[in-house]
Amino acid sequence: MTELIELSAIEQAALIREKKISSVELLEATLTQIEKVDGRPGSLAPYVEQPEDLEKVHAFLLITREHAMAKAKEVDRKISSGEPVGPLAGVPYSAKDVYCTKGIQTTAASRILEGWKPSYSSTVIEKMDQADAVLIGKVNLDEFTFGGTTETTAYKPTVRNPWSYNRVPGGSSGGSAAAVSSCEGAISLGTDTGGSIREPAAFTGIVGLKPTYGRVSRYGVIPFASSMDTIGPLTRTVSDSALVLKEIAGFDPRDNCTVRVPVDDYLFDLQKGIEGMRIGISPDYLKITYLDDQGNYATAPVDPEIEASVWKAAEVLRALGAEIIEDVPMSNTKYSVPAYFVISRIEAYSNLQRYDGLKYGHSTQQSVKDMYDLYYKSRGEGFGYQAKLRLLTGMFASQEKFYEKYYRRAQRARALMRRDFDEAFDPNGQYRLDGILTPSTPSPAFRFGDAVASDSLLIQFADQFTTPMNFAGTPGISFPCGISQEGLPIGLQITGYDYCESKILRTAYAYEQATKDADWRKMKPAALR
Amino acid sequence: MEDETISVEMFNEFVQVAELELTAEESESIRKKMNEQLRVIHELESIPLDDQLAPVIHGNPYPRDIQAPLREDVWRPFANTQDIIDQAPRSQDGYIVSPDVPHQKLG
Numbered sequence: 001m002t003e004l005i006e007l008s009a010i011e012q013a014a015l016i017r018e019k020k021i022s023s024v025e026l027l028e029a030t031l032t033q034i035e036k037v038d039g040r041p042g043s044l045a046p047y048v049e050q051p052e053d054l055e056k057v058h059a060f061l062l063i064t065r066e067h068a069m070a071k072a073k074e075v076d077r078k079i080s081s082g083e084p085v086g087p088l089a090g091v092p093y094s095a096k097d098v099y100c101t102k103g104i105q106t107t108a109a110s111r112i113l114e115g116w117k118p119s120y121s122s123t124v125i126e127k128m129d130q131a132d133a134v135l136i137g138k139v140n141l142d143e144f145t146f147g148g149t150t151e152t153t154a155y156k157p158t159v160r161n162p163w164s165y166n167r168v169p170g171g172s173s174g175g176s177a178a179a180v181s182s183c184e185g186a187i188s189l190g191t192d193t194g195g196s197i198r199e200p201a202a203f204t205g206i207v208g209l210k211p212t213y214g215r216v217s218r219y220g221v222i223p224f225a226s227s228m229d230t231i232g233p234l235t236r237t238v239s240d241s242a243l244v245l246k247e248i249a250g251f252d253p254r255d256n257c258t259v260r261v262p263v264d265d266y267l268f269d270l271q272k273g274i275e276g277m278r279i280g281i282s283p284d285y286l287k288i289t290y291l292d293d294q295g296n297y298a299t300a301p302v303d304p305e306i307e308a309s310v311w312k313a314a315e316v317l318r319a320l321g322a323e324i325i326e327d328v329p330m331s332n333t334k335y336s337v338p339a340y341f342v343i344s345r346i347e348a349y350s351n352l353q354r355y356d357g358l359k360y361g362h363s364t365q366q367s368v369k370d371m372y373d374l375y376y377k378s379r380g381e382g383f384g385y386q387a388k389l390r391l392l393t394g395m396f397a398s399q400e401k402f403y404e405k406y407y408r409r410a411q412r413a414r415a416l417m418r419r420d421f422d423e424a425f426d427p428n429g430q431y432r433l434d435g436i437l438t439p440s441t442p443s444p445a446f447r448f449g450d451a452v453a454s455d456s457l458l459i460q461f462a463d464q465f466t467t468p469m470n471f472a473g474t475p476g477i478s479f480p481c482g483i484s485q486e487g488l489p490i491g492l493q494i495t496g497y498d499y500c501e502s503k504i505l506r507t508a509y510a511y512e513q514a515t516k517d518a519d520w521r522k523m524k525p526a527a528l529r
Numbered sequence: 530m531e532d533e534t535i536s537v538e539m540f541n542e543f544v545q546v547a548e549l550e551l552t553a554e555e556s557e558s559i560r561k562k563m564n565e566q567l568r569v570i571h572e573l574e575s576i577p578l579d580d581q582l583a584p585v586i587h588g589n590p591y592p593r594d595i596q597a598p599l600r601e602d603v604w605r606p607f608a609n610t611q612d613i614i615d616q617a618p619r620s621q622d623g624y625i626v627s628p629d630v631p632h633q634k635l636g
Contacts, residue, residue, distance in 0.1 A: 117616070119607075119609060119612045119613050119616070213587060213589055214591075227586060227587050227588075228588075251597065253600060256597045257587070258597060259595040259596070260594075260595050260597070261595050291572050291575065295575065335572075335576045337569065337572070338569050338571075338572035338573045338576070339576070341566070341569050341570060342573060356548075357618070358617065358625060358627055359617050359625060360616035360617060361616075363618035363619075368628050369628075369629075370630065371627045371631075372548065374627070375548040376550040377550050379547075379548055379549050379550070380549050380551060381550075383549070385558075385559070388549060388551065388555065391547055391549070392540075392543050392544065392547055392549075392559060393563055395543050395546065395547055396535065396543060396563065406570060409574075409576070411584030411585055411586065412578050412585075413576050413578065414584070414585050414588065415583060416576070416578065417588075418588050418589075470588070471588050472588040472589065473589030474588070474589065498589045
């Protein structure tokens with residue numbers, strides 16, 4: 001059974017279509033793996049850590065066993081009766097618990113949504129169902145996606161990195177990444193507002209794809225910062241990400257930010273190779289830039305193993321026929337942190353105002369004197385620390401008197417960052433790039449607590465290489481490129497221009513195929529050993 | 530950089546408008562954290578922006594040919610409205626029941 005769960009989604013679907021295994025058989029193998037490695041699911045009950053918690057993954061909040069079994073049986077019935085099935089027929093997948101699932105608990109990992117069962121499913125969940133994939137459960141995340149470690153979830157125990165249980169899995173799609181990395185389903189759906197697919201993918205040694213803003217519908221997905229929220233897959237292979245993207249992408253009248261741009265055949269395009277593609281490397285993505293105590297910009301190098309991985313991967317791509325263009329300036333990258341901070345907090349504040357304890361979710365059990373008292377108490381009890389902090393910071397920054405100084409200025413800085421991408425990818429410009437190769441993160445996965453306690457710049461600025469793409473709206477893919485001396489996965493990112501997912505998938509695929517026999521690919525997460 | 534801090538009074542006003550009830554410990558910790566984060570926000574002032582640079586709402590442009598067309602304003606009934614009402618902690622006869630709504634005189 002172990003081999004079955006370790007197969008890619010494409011391989012699993014092929015076996016099912018060829019009747020070599022049944023969908024039910026694959027589902028049972030996946031559920032067995034979850035029972036073996038996942039441990040107790042996250043819960044709102046007061047958390048008392050147990051020794052066994054420390055050696056489990058804890059990716060799942062909810063297993064939708066009956067729902068999954070019904071779908072698996074439906075797929076098997078279709079196949080046995082010769083009916084057509086979707087490209088993901090019988091493949092088990094999980095969804096970050098911000099995807100609305102009709103009649104199934106959806107929490108955003110927050111107490112404020114306690115007990116809520118949406119009356120509808122998100123567009124992407126419907127599309128996965130149409131592709132005949134099997135939803136096996138909902139996975140943990142940072143509360144409302146606010147974080148990069150999954151530690152801010154209200155549902156404990158939080159997710160542990162399958163490679164090293166004392167390390168964070170990244171976030172906010174930490175449950176998705178950990179589930180896929182430990183073979184609890186070949187696919188998980190995540191969301192990415194500042195790196196929340198790509199960072200955990202890098203930390204857990206898998207592939208994570210953030211599509212162009214507007215490429216995939218967000219209808220029915222609980223928002224964080226609406227001008228940057230994107231949806232994408234986390235998988236173990238590039239081909240699986242290509243297939244899932246094809247299934248979930250496209251215009252949706254229910255998300256007015258989706259675009260009428262044809263969806264490519266990403267899977268087919270993988271075979272085109274990268275001969276002649278121009279891949280850039282920017283010095284601005286090989287260092288952390290920050291303001292020092294004197295208010296001057298200072299830099300710090302990324303982890304040496306990470307930088308070495310970039311250059312090594314560049315050589316692999318060069319050998320495959322790509323042209324490597326060095327010294328591409330992306331000099332406005334350093335402005336992403338303050339500008340992202342302001343815009344994301346203001347948009348988060350706006351989105352959090354809908355939760356009131358009156359219409360759905362958590363409602364205080366204390367006596368209240370009026371409706372406002374109900375709001376105060378329900379929201380005070382329901383939101384976690386990070387949600388309250390972001391809500392209040394967003395409110396502060398969005399005051400009318402600060403409009404020019406903060407929000408508008410941040411939006412102008414955003415235009416500046418976008419200009420970097422426009423110039424780098426301009427087909428008539430100096431660089432004429434097809435992609436830019438960067439580290440996904442400045443360091444491998446760090447220890448629990450370090451995001452708050454550590455003064456390491458590499459941890460404090462863990463999202464400096466991923467937020468610019470959310471700002472610019474461009475796509476990015478994180479893919480594994482090696483294992484550090486400490487035995488932790490290292491991820492690289494290829495970013496491309498608007499709606500050019502096909503090119504970045506091709507690049508990541510070419511690298512994956514060229515390194516498929518590398519020794520580091522034989523190493524497995526602790527959860528699979 | 531502007532020397533600006535969020536006072537206790539200012540913070541309490543934000544908390545009121547945000548419709549939050551915080552414990553004393555939360556209030557102290559969050560106000561302290563917000564003041565620390567003002568430093569990050571003030572970094573915006575050090576970004577050189579020329580006067581011609583227009584703000585953008587989204588990163589990638591939305592030319593008209595790929596934009597979503599405006600939908601017709603058509604009423605479409607939801608299949609199961611009772612299911613939505615049932616999500617409310619208190620409901621009666623198809624309506625959500627709220628505690629008293631105090632009348633406020635607008636200034």
